[in-house]
Amino acid sequence: MRVLILGTALLGLAACNQTGPNGGNGSYGSLNQYAREREMILQAGQTQGSGGGLPAADTVTSQPLSAMGTLPAGAATTSASAPYGTDPEALDIARETQAALQAAGMNSGVVPLQASPSNPAPEAVNAMGISQENNFEAVGEQRSIAQDKEFIAQNRAKYEQIAPSELPQRVDTGPNLVTYALQTSNPMGQRLYSRIQIASESRFNRKCSQYPSPDLAQTDFLKKGGPERDRMGVDPDGDGYACSWDPAPFRKASRG
Known part of the structure; x- marks a missing residue:
């Protein structure tokens, strides 16, 4: 392609500069010289078209993203980062994509819960609130009668009654x-x-x-x-x- 462009440029310059086939002011001394130059340009173009010029472009292959999730972590990272060369931003995007695919592949199959006001409140575990010690049904579900007696005995053993002491003397002697x-x-x-x-x-x-x-x-x-x-x-x-x-x-x- 570059040879054809160069030939076209030479032909244009020849047409602009010469006054005639036998003129003394042109780039070609005679009509025969002009014909030889033209033949050389045409032969060079044919040689370029037959495969002697620029090499053919590399073949690009594609692969579904879903298939990458089953590959090992090291191999998947190498294959994902190869098409992007050494561009740091492209490498980061490739790593994040591969990490997301691996996480999706290891998912247990449970559909993630989407944030919505209509979602039920999560179950509170060991949440502080009003004691249910006076609720017989609630206590019965938590422990048996024997366990309840043991629990009461432990609380009584920890109970400590402090003897009253004298009130402190008022330091301020000013007006009350x-x-x-x-x-x-x-x-x-x-x-x-x-x-x-x-x-x-x-x-x-x-x-x-x-x-x-x-x-x-x-x-x-x-x-x-x-x-x-x-x-x-x-x-x-x-x-x-x-x-x-x-x-x-x-x-x-x-x-x-």
Whole structure:
């Protein structure tokens, strides 16, 4: 094929360059030389067609993928990787395909379960849940009466009763909010103590914002002279409760 293309190119150049068969400006000196060149090109083309040129292409054979699953692992890997040369990506694909075929060949025949919301929930094994010790039928299925007696005896042997000990002494000797709530009876807002200085609302809000909770504000209030004196301005109404602290929950808890 390449010889034919080369011959065609030479003929084109000859047609463009020469002015005539006997012209002095062409590539051929005479008509005879032109005929000889043409004959050589034709003979070369015939030789190429008769098998003296390029070698024939290799014959490619195909094999079903299902047949590869029965081959040994080493032989199957070698035959699968041969057509792809040394391309790493092609080799990886061949290995993955062969591994999938081998896994399918070793399958037990059970159809894999497809993910679906309608599938039944798997059976829980040794799952923690509500005890069935009080269910006679459930216990009867698990063990016999003799085994149940042995099980109860083992639990009794492990049972240990701890003797009561003395309560620890309270380390904090400061005001006790529970005791204070139970010793008082007035509700929030009822004045019991007079306040000489008029505390502004802005001061009340500023001071109370410094405490994370009303319980801590009430404890600090009692430490610093409350409820009789209010040095910080956290009890402007004189009810004895700083920063809107409410003793009602403590009283309710004591009554049960």
